Amino acid sequence: MAHVLRVSTERLKEVVDLTERIQSLIRRGKIRDGLCALFITHTTAALTTGEIGEGTEQDLLDVVEQIIPSIRFRHAHDPSHAWSHMAASILGPSLTVPVTDGRLALGTWQSLLLVELDGPRERAVHVTLLPT
Numbered sequence: 001m002a003h004v005l006r007v008s009t010e011r012l013k014e015v016v017d018l019t020e021r022i023q024s025l026i027r028r029g030k031i032r033d034g035l036c037a038l039f040i041t042h043t044t045a046a047l048t049t050g051e052i053g054e055g056t057e058q059d060l061l062d063v064v065e066q067i068i069p070s071i072r073f074r075h076a077h078d079p080s081h082a083w084s085h086m087a088a089s090i091l092g093p094s095l096t097v098p099v100t101d102g103r104l105a106l107g108t109w110q111s112l113l114l115v116e117l118d119g120p121r122e123r124a125v126h127v128t129l130l131p132t
Helices: 019-028 056-067 079-091
Strands: 002-008 014-017 034-040 045-050 094-100 111-116 122-131
Touching (some): 002 019, 019 034, 019 111, 019 122, 034 045, 045 094, 056 079, 079 111
Antiparallel strands (some): 034 094, 045 111
């Protein structure tokens, strides 16, 4: 089963929790066991897992900003957002998460996160549910 999840971001940089939206697709698809594959079709946003709440979203964004040095980017198209391309490449465009007993097999504090690096924009996350 394939779905496209549309996510409208509101800020230049932000973290959006996708967990419940993805879990809802699993429920509607009546998937008991299998895999959930996610892919974001943008070069200035990424997908990852992490904790939500108590400022951890901003901590993640701060860490990403710190790992990309301030250099003279050669990005001819628009150097002002070259940083967001680099950050998205490092974080990555995809995730694969097991589904067990109808639920995403995530850790206690783990969530599925879209990391917006050049918003606000509408983002498309392709979700493929593979039952086993």
